[in-house]
Amino acid sequence: MRPEPRLIEVRKNVLKQNDVVARALRDRFRAAGVFVVSLVSSPGSGKTAFLEKTLTLLRPNYRVAALVGDLATENDALRLARSQAPVKQITTGTLCHLEAAMVQNALEGWALNQLDFLFIENVGNLVCPSSYDLGEDLRLVLISVTEGEDKPLKYPTIFNSADVAIVTKVDLAAVVEFSWETAYNNIQAVRPGMPVFQLSAKTGEGLKEYLEFLATRLTELRQSAAV
């Protein structure tokens, strides 16, 4: 007898385990009627300030909550708690992204049917989170004007895993000579048709349009569920 190499076909998705959990989460979110929005961006693009503002402005009219991923600290959760919305921290340790199972664990004991919006803030990273479905309805990718207009070209994968782009810190646009047109064209180059909002969590500029967009999406979700 002599050994001979042979190929056996298997076809298995490496991230199947994550995808299975993500699908279960999505079913659970659908059944509860909660609209789930996740946020990805590089560190320092203003995710937490943006989310704090979002929670504060939505809270008078909607039931909102947030999960926030952070490598080591609880600073973000403490900041977000100022909005008075329920907030839970997911400390990822050295892990650079959230996975569906972490979201599932963090939501244990939560009555999701008591919520209209659930926000999930991913770890600041424009690479790793792109591979992991968290069961969300909408993924927002944030870029701040201080990062430059070419972020979409440098990280096309994350833009392709997201649904909507948010340009933050527009109050600083003039100071850093940020070109909205260039940034918009770069986003459209890597993800044609992607809706883009430009806003400032500090001055409130542009937040109205974005919040109306979220409200419309929630209404659509509930209408389609009712059919």
Place this chain on the structure above:
Amino acid sequence: MHELSIAMSIVELAAEEAERRGVQIDAVHLKLGALSGVVKEALLSCYEMACENTLLQGSRLVVDEVPVVIFCPSCRAPRPLSSVQLFCCPECGTPCSEIVQGKELEVVALEIQECVPNPV
């Protein structure tokens, strides 16, 4: 850097197959899309580490890189993308957002040693 956890998932998946089939695996063949979010070089170096003290120790990871193919609504045909920085049809220039392939992260085959009778 999430390639180590990806590599560990690959090893886990392959080891399960090896155990189930009662075979020794020499190589794992992986399809890796250009938009999978995983870097080939980083994955290869993590793979060796992930294999240590498992059934896969000493095995190779064979990566088949999959380019992005989009569907052009004007040509009504799938077209290979010339750059991930520009999601446009290479033939007619229409912006295209429908991705046909390029997100793969999939173990497609396992290479094993099989004992065959010596030729007479």
